Amino acid sequence: xxxxxxxxxxxxxxxxxxxxxxxxxxxxxxxxxxxxxxxxxxxxxxxxxxxxxxxxxxxxxxxxxxxxxxxxxxxxxxxxxxxxxxxxxxxxxxxxxxxxxxxxxxxxxxxxxxxxxxxxxxxxxxxxxxxxxxxxxxxxxxxxxxxxxxxxxxxxxxxxxxxxxxxxxxxxxxxxxxxxxxxxxxxxxxxxxxxxxxxxxxxxxxxxxxx
Numbered sequence: 001x002x003x004x005x006x007x008x009x010x011x012x013x014x015x016x017x018x019x020x021x022x023x024x025x026x027x028x029x030x031x032x033x034x035x036x037x038x039x040x041x042x043x044x045x046x047x048x049x050x051x052x053x054x055x056x057x058x059x060x061x062x063x064x065x066x067x068x069x070x071x072x073x074x075x076x077x078x079x080x081x082x083x084x085x086x087x088x089x090x091x092x093x094x095x096x097x098x099x100x101x102x103x104x105x106x107x108x109x110x111x112x113x114x115x116x117x118x119x120x121x122x123x124x125x126x127x128x129x130x131x132x133x134x135x136x137x138x139x140x141x142x143x144x145x146x147x148x149x150x151x152x153x154x155x156x157x158x159x160x161x162x163x164x165x166x167x168x169x170x171x172x173x174x175x176x177x178x179x180x181x182x183x184x185x186x187x188x189x190x191x192x193x194x195x196x197x198x199x200x201x202x203x204x205x206x207x208x209x210x211x
Contacts, residue, residue, distance in 0.1 A: 009049045019043065024051045034078055036067050044071075053081055085167035087160035092134070095163030097170055098151040104140045108150070114141045115200040116176070121208050122157050123187040133207045137192045138200075139176070147176040152193070162190045 009028035016023060016030075022039045023030050029051035036044045044067060047060030062079055069075035085097040104113055116139050121132035140151030152166050166174070184191030198204045 007055075011049065027051070035070065036063060036079070054084055054086070056084065056086060059084055080171075083167065083170050085163045087163055089160065092155060093157065093159035094153075094155045095159035096151070096153045097163055097167045098149070099140060100151060100153075101138070101140055104151055108142055108144070112142060112144045114143050114147065114176075115139070116141070116196040116198065117200055118192060118196055118198060118206045119208050120156065120189065120192045122189050124157065135189070137196070139179070139193065139196065141176050149174045149176065149179070154189070154192075156189050158189060165190065166193065 009023075009030070011023050011028045011030065020040055021030065021043050030038055030045040030049050031051045032038055032045055036046050036050070038045055046063045046067060048055040053059070059079070059081070066075070066077050066079050069077065083098050085095065087093055087095040099107065101115060118137055119133040120135045120137060122135060125132065135156035136154070137156070138151075138153045139149050141147040142150050149170055152163065152170060154162055156162075169178075179194055179196070182194045184194035198206050
């Protein structure tokens with residue numbers, strides 16, 4: 001049984017109210033704009049304390065580094081809070097980068113998206129004879145932007161390693177056409193992203209019979 005209760009930010013007793021910084025009274029977190037600036041122009045916030053942002057250490061490090069460069073180095077680069085690769089390290093790992101399908105629909109409209117998905121069978125599962133339709137992969141493409149991949153999801157062995165590699169490609173503007181043109185390494189789990197041809201809207205069967 002997994003109980004995800006979340007956590008609150010300890011901001012109520014550090015004097016923010018004295019200088020007028022607003023917080024979310026429900027969880028103690030601090031709302032900011034896209035440059036990590038609070039409602040008080042000279043006060044910034046980064047990391048887990050941000051309201052509505054990801055609670056991930058590498059995100060906080062990146063945001064802090066970019067903030068310092070904007071404040072003192074003349075940079076204008078902002079932290080990308082969308083294309084963040086992350087993994088749930090359960091016995092069967094889950095990795096993702098970009099939009100979940102539901103949020104992509106809210107953001108772009110279902111009619112503007114194409115979702116490709118498939119079940120797959122890792123090579124290392126053939127000897128123990130594990131269920132060959134347990135692992136799953138999905139990409140969400142924006143049809144209005146050259147089928148650019150705006151969401152990638154994988155459930156399977158070493159999902160974190162797979163997701164980290166594809167995250168760089170997504171940052172570079174990865175499209176479905178580029179994935180189709182990429183030669184896969186057979187038999188790897190990551191190869192599945194180079195061979196996807198079934199769309200969710202088609203309703204076709206995605207079960208597999210081999211690796």
